[in-house]
Amino acid sequence: MTIRVLNRDEMAVETEHDVVTVRRKAQAVAHGRGLSTFAIAAITTAASELARNVLAHARRGTASVEAVAADGRSGVRMVFRDDGPGIADLPRALAGGYSTARSLGLGLSGSRRLVDEFEIETAPGKGTVVTVIKWARF
Amino acid sequence: MTIRVLNRDEMAVETEHDVVTVRRKAQAVAHGRGLSTFAIAAITTAASELARNVLAHARRGTASVEAVAADGRSGVRMVFRDDGPGIADLPRALAGGYSTARSLGLGLSGSRRLVDEFEIETAPGKGTVVTVIKWARF
Amino acid sequence: MSRGTIPILRVADNLLVTVQTELHDQVAEAFQEDVLAAVEKTGAAGLLIDVTGLDIVDSYVARVLSDTAKMARLMGTETVIVGIRPEVAATLVRMGYAMPGVRTALNVDEGLAMLPSRR
Amino acid sequence: MSRGTIPILRVADNLLVTVQTELHDQVAEAFQEDVLAAVEKTGAAGLLIDVTGLDIVDSYVARVLSDTAKMARLMGTETVIVGIRPEVAATLVRMGYAMPGVRTALNVDEGLAMLPSRR
Ligand SMILES: Nc1ncnc2c1ncn2[C@@H]1O[C@H](COP(=O)(O)OP(=O)(O)O)[C@@H](O)[C@H]1O
């Protein structure tokens, strides 16, 4: 599968307000790509969870929201990148209900369930990169 | 961030009555620093939990309640110090719901959620120091 | 009645809170505190939180809403959350957070019918 | 009726206990025992514990209160805790302790209305 990037927005994630900005950008791009109301809510919610994770666990990082196309399908790709502490116990963090912060521990596991593709690259001390894609249905 | 200490009260924590004294001091200082009713309840409850932990797990220790200022913000800092057994499994103790005593195991995790800053220094056999800060909102 | 931007109205014996702003960290606590203070002041029998205006409810906001209901319950006031949109409901359940223990209704009228009256 | 400093009053078929003192270790057990003894002696249909006077409820006191409710329930008497202040409700929920299984009401009147009558 070859993914073509039609448009990309890079944003800093350093404040609560940035989380709102990333969320709105995700929503706008998803809408523009013709995703359904349900798919828009899903990708926008994932944007919120993953941007909040950058803020909560790494203090700062970046988010990129992209309009993408592949095999005639239209979609939204998002990449969340930080140089924070990384995730030592990834299986546990992905299982859900586990949190090192004062929250529900549903951000990673929940986002994964909301998108079509989910990739995570992380190691202790090496930061974290989460990439997700949501496709429009035919 | 530079924290200025405007006033400090050091108290022994050796009896149930001392826990009440520390709690009252926390409440009075928080009130004096202009914290809201909700913030006062939060820091006073944290004082109670952390002082009780000193008594329950280390038998004795000290509590210091400070009026502090930083970046034009006004707050309350408290330091709880003991030479007790220390905490061997800190992540577990901080996760909440875990107790080596016959209690709820919500003192540490709960206090952490009630304050703005929470630091803990502990090692088996080396005692425990818990430092918390609650800031007044603008 | 409110120090923030969140409107709190009396409807018969109950309070109706309409959430429109995004409830991020900085306003979530103020939201809860405003609502609880209004509950105490009015002695409301029930609390309706209308979220029709929210097109996104992430796990953080869901937690703020369900915590608010728990706080009100401790004070003796029942809460019903009304107006959760279809796509928000689907998203919450897919994420694995169906707001356990929280009562919900389709709209304000249905929600009011679920609340007890003090009279 | 009480050996301690905690007033226990009869209100119709029910007992009304007003907590004013801080319930630290040394008085918590006495509090529970006084209340249970009064429940037995009076055959009260219900028990109201009024905590309006408490500006702080830490996890220890919350546990004492909910344990007292469980003890009374084992004796066949329903408990309602009344008068939890807004800031106390917020603190308990933020700590992660929403007193599961405990019935609550805004004030004594509301609490009385929730209790069954023996007659
Ligand atoms: N960007 C990140 N950097 C470091 N750790 C992270 C990051 N995202 C998630 N984690 C870790 O994974 C855990 C689970 O994440 P999540 O499911 O989002 O729950 P929460 O953020 O509510 O704790 C977090 O508690 C944290 O320890």
Ligand SMILES: Nc1ncnc2c1ncn2[C@@H]1O[C@H](COP(=O)(O)OP(=O)(O)O)[C@@H](O)[C@H]1O
């Ligand atoms: N000051 C301390 N010294 C030693 N151990 C402590 C101290 N504070 C907490 N702990 C340990 O951490 C555990 C969890 O603490 P906490 O959440 O306050 O629960 P609790 O005190 O109800 O057991 C305690 O059971 C105890 O093992």
